[in-house]
Amino acid sequence: MPEKMNAVLITDQYKTEVASIEKPHPGKNEVLVKVKATALCTWEQRVFVGEKKVPLPLVGGHETIGQIAGLGEGLDPDEYPIGQDVALRVIKQCNSCYYCRKGMPNLCDELSSFRLNGPDVYGMGGLGEYISIDRSSVWKYTRPVSLQDQVLTEPLACVLNSISNASIEPGDDVLIIGGGVMGLLHVMVAKLRGAYTILSEPNPERRKWAQDLGCHLTLDPTAVDLQAEIAHLTEGRGVNTVINTTAIPAVAEQALGLLAKGGVFVMYSSQHPDAPIKMSPNWVHNTEVVITGAVNPSTSSFDQAVRMINKGIIRPGRFVTAEFNYKDCQQAFEAAIDPKNYRVMITF
Ligand SMILES: [Zn+2]
Ligand SMILES: [Zn+2]
DSSP states (O other): OOOEEEEEEETTTEEEEEEEEEEOOTTTTTEEEEEEEOOHHHHHHHHHSSSOOOOOSSSOOOOOEEEEEEEOOOOOOTTTTTTTTEEEEESHHHHSHHHHHTTTTGGGGTTTSSSSSSSBBBBBOBBBEEEEEEEGGGGEESOOOOHHHHTTHHHHHHHHHHOOOOOOOOOOOOOOOEOSHHHHHHHHHHHHHHOOEEEOOHHHHHHHHHTTTTEEEEEOOOTSOOHHHHHTTTTTEEEEEEEEEEOOOHHHHHHTTTTTEEEEEEEOSSSSSOEEEEEEEHHHHOOOOOEEEESSHHHHHHHHHHHHHTTOOGGGGGEEEEEEEEEGHHHHHHHHHHOOSSEEEOOO
């Protein structure tokens, strides 16, 4: 009889349940990890509300941390001690496709082929009691770091990948659109890069959070003319970087007009609906602006996130605003889609 473990399944629209599924067994070069906590990303929330269609039931969860509980063949127990705190980069990386070999594993061709957790259940697996994963996806936390800080490793890694694409230089003007957890993480990291940070966010509580984090300027786009404010602030040039963390195409279209010559626009959030936006090809030609995206953490940005959190350079754990035991998964998912929460964490 194979061993069993509990996992949180999304079974239908707005429905989750705890089920007993097969416990993974570590294969060659794999580390068996007892999951301690997983944060609920927007991706899982979109599956929960039925916006994102994937095979159900699904064991979601990719913002996952835990402790080493067992080792597959070929791993040295001195290097991977039982009980060691670890963060996991659970998204698939085949290491063989064109993009993986070109050093862009966040764009891996097999990215959306989910990890298999037991015979009948698909998913990235972070919402189960155990996960078995190749050593290349395991990062150690060597210092005492709170669960809340650790569990935001993956979101921070996504933001570090975005900031890397944004090519920010000290003294640059960086406009971040949207003050959710991702917008605020961008504020924190852009500040560490030496940028002058401007946040556009209609919600006053979120602007207050940004101010508490030291955001240089917060603007309410429903109360001021963003274009005029940015022009005034930058002697008419526009900002060097726009990072769009909101999902509304009209916002993206308007924000293109806020960019200085040679600026970089990062489409951080996916857009819903994915409606086309207007852009002048001659404007791109004449200004050398760069329009790019940022999706998933790269291997190096994940590495940077762990090192920054491990050394206390950044403490993102404050964004975990609610915590639930996995047995209360339904409440946890309902809390996660409540806009007053930043990140909801499920513990095991
Ligand atoms: Zn995520
Ligand atoms: Zn690949």
